[in-house]
Amino acid sequence: MNILVIHGPNLHLLGKRKPEIYGKATLAQLNSGIKKHAAGLGAKVRAFQSNCEGEIIDLLTANAAWADALVINPAAYTHYSCAIRDAIEALELPAVEVHLSDISKREPFRKISVIKPVCRAQFKGEGQLSYFKALDFCAALKKQ
Ligand code: DQA
Numbered sequence: 001m002n003i004l005v006i007h008g009p010n011l012h013l014l015g016k017r018k019p020e021i022y023g024k025a026t027l028a029q030l031n032s033g034i035k036k037h038a039a040g041l042g043a044k045v046r047a048f049q050s051n052c053e054g055e056i057i058d059l060l061t062a063n064a065a066w067a068d069a070l071v072i073n074p075a076a077y078t079h080y081s082c083a084i085r086d087a088i089e090a091l092e093l094p095a096v097e098v099h100l101s102d103i104s105k106r107e108p109f110r111k112i113s114v115i116k117p118v119c120r121a122q123f124k125g126e127g128q129l130s131y132f133k134a135l136d137f138c139a140a141l142k143k144q
Pocket of ligand 1: 009010011073074075076077078098099100101102103110
């Protein structure tokens, strides 16, 4: 199966950005772990990072035909991007929301996810394991 992985704004700074919250791994290391994990599931991954809302929507649109499922860490867009929410809904891609940190235990504005209602599942608070669990979830979807 083909899994589209999208990392939202500021995730290009992984490794340097608040490692006590987001961990020490860089985005390149995270993507390599994601690709390895996906290969173990027999899945192919296309991974992208963008700091721009419109670009994320364009990436979703451009890769929707290729992808069987979407794993997305919308980062700060999680909390207010109705545009990304609508794109996921419109493309009818089975989507899974992921966060490195536990957004339910941080500042009040992070507790809200406008993306969650258009996703099949949300994995959070477990660093890269959150992504691996999302990939496992996608693989299980395919078998249904
Ligand atoms: C994040 C949590 C968001 O609140 C934050 O804006 C991020 C990263 C996470 O992975 O924990 O940039 O999505």
